[in-house]
Amino acid sequence: MTQVRHRPLGSQGLVCSAQGLGCAGMTAFYGNFDRAAHEEESLRTISKALELGINMLDTAWIYQSFGAGGGGNFTNEELIGKAIKQHCREKFVIATKFGVLADFSISGHEETIRSQLADSLERLGTDYIDLYYMHRMDSKTPIEETMAVLKSLVQDGKIKYIGLSVCTSNELRRAHAMHPITAIQMEWSLQVRDIEKDVVPTARQLGVCIVAYSPMGSGFLTTVYFVDTLEDNDVRRSMARYCASDSKSKVVRLETIAKAKGCTLAQLALAWVHAQGHDVFAIPGTKSSTRIVENALAFEIELTDAEVDEIAAVAQSIEV
Secondary structure (H helix, E strand, O other): OOOOOEEEOOOOOOEEEOEOEEOHHHOOOOOOOOHHHHHHHHHHHHHHHHHOOOOEEEOOOOOOOOOHHHOOOOOHHHHHHHHHHHOOHHHOEEEEEEOEOOOOOEOOOHHHHHHHHHHHHHHHOOOOEEEEEEOOOOOOOOHHHHHHHHHHHHHHOOEEEEEEEOOOHHHHHHHHHHOOOOEEEEEOOOOOOHHHOOHHHHHHHHOOEEEEEOOOOOOHHHHOOOHHHOOOOOHHHHOHHHHOOOHHHHHHHHHHHHHHHOOOHHHHHHHHHHOOOOOEEEOOEOOOOOHHHHHHHHHHOOOOHHHHHHHHHHHHOOOO
């Protein structure tokens, strides 16, 4: 069976699988969530992840469920907590996030950090978080104040490493000056590459790893063919990349490359992200115990520099 290799994440001592598992879609964002129907398969997916060597699970305080079968809000961390109970805490590297409130406003205040951390620890059934991200930057609270609180939580042993999610180069530098940042989580895929100009060089200068969320463009390469069948509350319905009239024809060009490599479109997109460097850790999301095997196999695909450039050139022409 394929085994995803483990390597250092950042320069502070954290080691985890070079590909993680984004868990948000197990309860949120991509249509209705029926807890009774979907929870068992999600737990199987996490178990399969461990079999494949994937031990980094990514979640957040705000990831909630939708639909009558959801069983209430904020069930994502609870779901992962069940997986932890099924296995062993030490088998996982748990990454979660704080700072987005129930009304989707942003707060980096100490009260928010401590309150959401307490919630997360309880839901996950653990007494520490491996990697604790600030989910979004708070424009009203100096990041130095937020980092001072996070630094104290590291000293208390409640969190091991600190990360930022969706930050600027300047915010990263300011935060890192207060306490070493282990990783930044940013959207990075064939369709979204704006971080390459400024944020990625800064992270590399500081020894900070990049965790790429939505590395397959929120499933764009496969979903573009059946976007009209998605549920009304699926966020992908509002994304230009799914709706542009020529998107399908451009995806066909990528299909040709994928066939030549003997892989699927999704694997090609994921392999492209992995090819960006050993300091890049992709966290593709899935709630399928079959799909996670496909994702893990992408880690074995080697692309030449010419192939990386060719794939990017085709993808860059697709509207985002």
